[in-house]
Amino acid sequence: MTEPLRSRVMIEVRYAETDQMGVVHHAVYPVWFELARTRLCLETGYHYADIEKLGYYLVVSRVEARLLKAATYGQTVAVSSWIERLQSRGLRFAYKVDHQGQILARGATEHIWVNRSSGKPCRIPGILAEPFARLRGKG
Amino acid sequence: MTEPLRSRVMIEVRYAETDQMGVVHHAVYPVWFELARTRLCLETGYHYADIEKLGYYLVVSRVEARLLKAATYGQTVAVSSWIERLQSRGLRFAYKVDHQGQILARGATEHIWVNRSSGKPCRIPGILAEPFARLRGKG
Amino acid sequence: MTEPLRSRVMIEVRYAETDQMGVVHHAVYPVWFELARTRLCLETGYHYADIEKLGYYLVVSRVEARLLKAATYGQTVAVSSWIERLQSRGLRFAYKVDHQGQILARGATEHIWVNRSSGKPCRIPGILAEPFARLRGKG
Amino acid sequence: MTEPLRSRVMIEVRYAETDQMGVVHHAVYPVWFELARTRLCLETGYHYADIEKLGYYLVVSRVEARLLKAATYGQTVAVSSWIERLQSRGLRFAYKVDHQGQILARGATEHIWVNRSSGKPCRIPGILAEPFARLRGKG
Numbered sequence: 285m286t287e288p289l290r291s292r293v294m295i296e297v298r299y300a301e302t303d304q305m306g307v308v309h310h311a312v313y314p315v316w317f318e319l320a321r322t323r324l325c326l327e328t329g330y331h332y333a334d335i336e337k338l339g340y341y342l343v344v345s346r347v348e349a350r351l352l353k354a355a356t357y358g359q360t361v362a363v364s365s366w367i368e369r370l371q372s373r374g375l376r377f378a379y380k381v382d383h384q385g386q387i388l389a390r391g392a393t394e395h396i397w398v399n400r401s402s403g404k405p406c407r408i409p410g411i412l413a414e415p416f417a418r419l420r421g422k423g
Numbered sequence: 424m425t426e427p428l429r430s431r432v433m434i435e436v437r438y439a440e441t442d443q444m445g446v447v448h449h450a451v452y453p454v455w456f457e458l459a460r461t462r463l464c465l466e467t468g469y470h471y472a473d474i475e476k477l478g479y480y481l482v483v484s485r486v487e488a489r490l491l492k493a494a495t496y497g498q499t500v501a502v503s504s505w506i507e508r509l510q511s512r513g514l515r516f517a518y519k520v521d522h523q524g525q526i527l528a529r530g531a532t533e534h535i536w537v538n539r540s541s542g543k544p545c546r547i548p549g550i551l552a553e554p555f556a557r558l559r560g561k562g
Numbered sequence: 563m564t565e566p567l568r569s570r571v572m573i574e575v576r577y578a579e580t581d582q583m584g585v586v587h588h589a590v591y592p593v594w595f596e597l598a599r600t601r602l603c604l605e606t607g608y609h610y611a612d613i614e615k616l617g618y619y620l621v622v623s624r625v626e627a628r629l630l631k632a633a634t635y636g637q638t639v640a641v642s643s644w645i646e647r648l649q650s651r652g653l654r655f656a657y658k659v660d661h662q663g664q665i666l667a668r669g670a671t672e673h674i675w676v677n678r679s680s681g682k683p684c685r686i687p688g689i690l691a692e693p694f695a696r697l698r699g700k701g
Numbered sequence: 702m703t704e705p706l707r708s709r710v711m712i713e714v715r716y717a718e719t720d721q722m723g724v725v726h727h728a729v730y731p732v733w734f735e736l737a738r739t740r741l742c743l744e745t746g747y748h749y750a751d752i753e754k755l756g757y758y759l760v761v762s763r764v765e766a767r768l769l770k771a772a773t774y775g776q777t778v779a780v781s782s783w784i785e786r787l788q789s790r791g792l793r794f795a796y797k798v799d800h801q802g803q804i805l806a807r808g809a810t811e812h813i814w815v816n817r818s819s820g821k822p823c824r825i826p827g828i829l830a831e832p833f834a835r836l837r838g839k840g
Contacts (some may be wrong), residue, residue, distance in 0.1 A: 299739065299749070300450050300732045302443040304496060306616075309439050309745070310622040310671075311596075314589040315717045322716065333775035336582075344588040348626035357443060358750030393588075438600065438610070439593045443753075449761040449810075450735075453728040454578045461577065471577070472636035475721075483727040487765035497611030532727075582719040582774060589717050635703050635721060 286421040288366040291324035296360045307354035314347050315378045317391055320365035322364070328415030340409050342395040345374070349391035359383050371421040372407050373397055425560040427505040430463035435499045446493035453486050456518045456530055459504035463516070467554035481534040481550050484513070488530035498522050509559040511546050512536055566644040569602035574638045585632035592625050595657045595669055598643035602655070606693030618687050620673040623652070627669035637661050648698040650685050651675055691693040702839040705783040705799045708741035724771035731764050734796045734808055737782035741794070745832035757826050759812040762791070766808035776800050787837040789824050790814055 293315055303309040325332045335342065336404040355361055361383045369376040380387040399406040408416060434455055442448040464471045472482065494500050500522045508515040513535040520528040538545040547555060573594055581587040603610045613620065633639050639661045646652040652674040659667040677684040686694060712733055713833040742749045752759065772778055778800045786793040791813040798806040816823040825833060 296736065296739075298732060299442060299735050300448050303438060304441040304443065304445045305619055305621070306443045308675050310625050311439050311589055311592040313625075314592070315715060318589075319713065331775050331820050333773075341583055343583070344629055346628050347588050347591075347624070348624070349742075351622055356750075358748055434602075435597065437593060438596050444758055444760070449764050450728055450731040452764075453731070454576060457577050457728075458574065461574075470636050472634075480722055482722070483768055485765070485767050486727050486730075487763070488764050492759055495611075497609050577720060578728050580721040581716060582721065582723045584721045587717050 285307040287304070288368070288421040289327055289419045290364050290366045291320055291327065292362055292364045293320050293323045294303070294360050294362055295319060295406070297355055297357050299357050302357050307356055310349065311349055313351070313381065313389055313391060314393070316361075316363050317349075317365065317377070317383065317393055318322040320379055321377050324365045324419065327419055328412060330412065330415070331406065335412065336400070338362075338409060338411070339400045340406070340412075341398040341400055342375075343398045344393055345396050346394035347391070348393075349389055351389050353386060353388045355381070355383065355388050361388060367416070367420045370416060371384070373405060375416070427507070427560040428433060428463070429503050429505045430459055430465055430466065431501055432459050432462045433499050433501055436494055436496050438496050441496050446495055449488065449490055450455060452488040452490070452528055452530060454505065455500075455502050456486070456488075456516070456532055459502040459518055460516050460532070463504045463506075463558065465505060466558055467551060469551065469554070471549045474551065475539070477548060477550070478539045479545070479551075480537040480539055481514075482537045483532055484529045484535050485533035486530070487532075488528055490528050492527045494520070494522065494527050497506070500527060501517065506555070506559045507531065509555060510559070512544060514555070566646070566699040567602070567605055567616065567697045568642050568644045569598055569605065569638055570642045571598050571601045572638050572640055573597060574668065575633055575635050577635050580635050580636060585634055588627065591627040591629070591667055591669060592671070594639070594641050594659060595625070595627075595643065595655070596639040596669055597604060598657055599655050599671070602643045602645075602697065605697055606690060608690065608693070614678070616687060616689070617678045618684070618690075619678055620653075621676045622671055623674050624672035625669070626671075627667055629667050631645055631666045633659070633666050640647040645694070645698045646670065648694060648700070651683060653694070675676065705785070705838040706741070706744055706836045707781050707783045708744065709779055709781045710737050710740045711777050711779055712736060714772055714774050719774050724773055727766065727768055730766040730768070730798065730806055730808060731810070733778075733780050733798060734764070734782065734794070734810055737780040737796055738794050738807045738810070741784075741836065744836055745829060747829065747832070752829065753817070755826060755828070756817045757823070757829075758815040758817055758829075759792075760815045761810055762813050763811035764808070765810075766806055767807050770803060770805045772798070772805050773802065775825055780806060781790050784833070784837045785809065787833060787839070790822060790835070
């Protein structure tokens with residue numbers, strides 16, 4: 285097993301993302317994680333929007349973030365993402381936010397596959413199994 | 424023609440709604456307007472969620488807000504809403520945000536009726552025509 | 563040691579809080595937690611806005627949420643909050659989101675006290691020590 | 702008088718920006734406008750964060766958006782911004798959002814200069830007068 289593939293997106297801090305403490309509000313981090321996850325998923329060959337069109341959702345069952353150092357307006361931060369755990373019915377992504385080499389935050393999200401028409405949890409769609417295994421570094 | 428019906432909702436300012444200027448960010452006002460509009464629509468006897476279930480959307484075609492005085496964390500503001508113009512294919516809502524009798528903002532949104540299945544603009548659904556006319560003060 | 567005090571706020575789901583999956587987006591939960599935490603802190607006799615005016619911040623160092631069942635537009639959910647751990651330099655709040663008796667989400671946030679003028683972590687301000695101990699159920 | 706300078710930023714639609722109608726929520730547009738405005742202001746040689754450090758705010762007094770066609774997750778839109786009116790005490794920015802040559806939205810924001818220490822409206826700071834006049838196309 286090799287290392288998981290890591291995506292990296294650059295995000296310019298938005299003024300609307302700050303709060304009266306003068307820093308980025310903590311509820312923004314899950315939104316940034318999602319941007320990084322979208323980029324990572326694209327490496328499967330399917331945009332997450334296409335995965336939904338195939339009839340599936342990757343529903344978030346857990347989100348966590350550790351905030352180590354504040355991000356501020358005027359910065360462009362880097363958010364990295366990779367698959368930390370891959371199972372038949374779900375997966376866990378990990379995230380790292382950094383600015384000029386300094387880690388600002390770490391986080392993770394857990395997801396389960398859901399069939400859109402039934403609304404029920406399901407196994408990873410066959411067509412996506414190999415691409416996600418490749419991201420995980422098992423390909 | 425009588426006066427339009429006015430709804431009024433009380434909204435506690437959220438910390439996440441502030442920005443580094445120490446006041447509520449201007450992009451929050453359309454969200455507050457929507458809460459007031461939801462309350463007003465409820466006076467038709469249909470929650471807006473039910474209107475969507477009937478197969479229609481009230482798509483926003485225009486939004487505007489004039490910010491007169493800042494809202495701050497710690498305040499609970501009042502947002503009023505009423506129908507300013509009612510047409511067969513759309514309508515215009517007006518809004519007022521105040522705190523302890525002082526007007527903080529005024530705004531408006533314009534909407535068009537859209538049929539969910541076709542995705543096309545349409546006339547106000549028959550079942551909603553009378554209730555909306557009543558809100559407008561034409562009932 | 564008695565049970566910690568629990569606050570409970572009712573929150574009407576905002577249309578803007580939904581996403582294209584048709585449910586409340588997961589990044590909204592930390593914002594709801596904050597509303598419940600604000601209400602709980604008020605039980606100390608100080609609004610969190612006043613705590614900032616005293617010269618302190620309760621900086622978020624960790625946030626986590628487990629999403630058990632989706633919240634949807636049209637619902638008014640209840641969010642409860644209580645102090646799960648109280649230390650001299652920080653604390654941990656826990657949260658529960660429910661709708662009509664069904665638990666939708668659970669979560670927690672961890673915070674450290676920071677002196678606004680120095681920007682450095684500090685001990686809980688003397689004037690707040692007893693009120694927070696009372697919330698914790700140690701009073 | 703020449704044409705005003707136009708900035709252009711590319712923005713990848715965020716999943717969190719969609720609503721249950723399956724499109725970008727209208728309250729997101731003012732946030733996108735702000736990103737474009739930040740980029741435009743940078744052409745003065747000062748990041749807006751630096752303008753605040755100089756002791757001034759460009760407070761939003763009005764925001765408006767006309768939504769012509771929905772933006773959707775999976776798209777990367779372009780947001781252009783330019784100064785439409787420049788006065789001694791304030792200015793008006795205009796915006797255009799497009800995707801692959803099709804206009805999705807148009808908008809504008811009006812701002813007044815405020816002195817941070819007094820909290821009062823003021824004239825454009827001397828050091829910024831010429832750079833903003835240049836953006837406006839009067840330089």
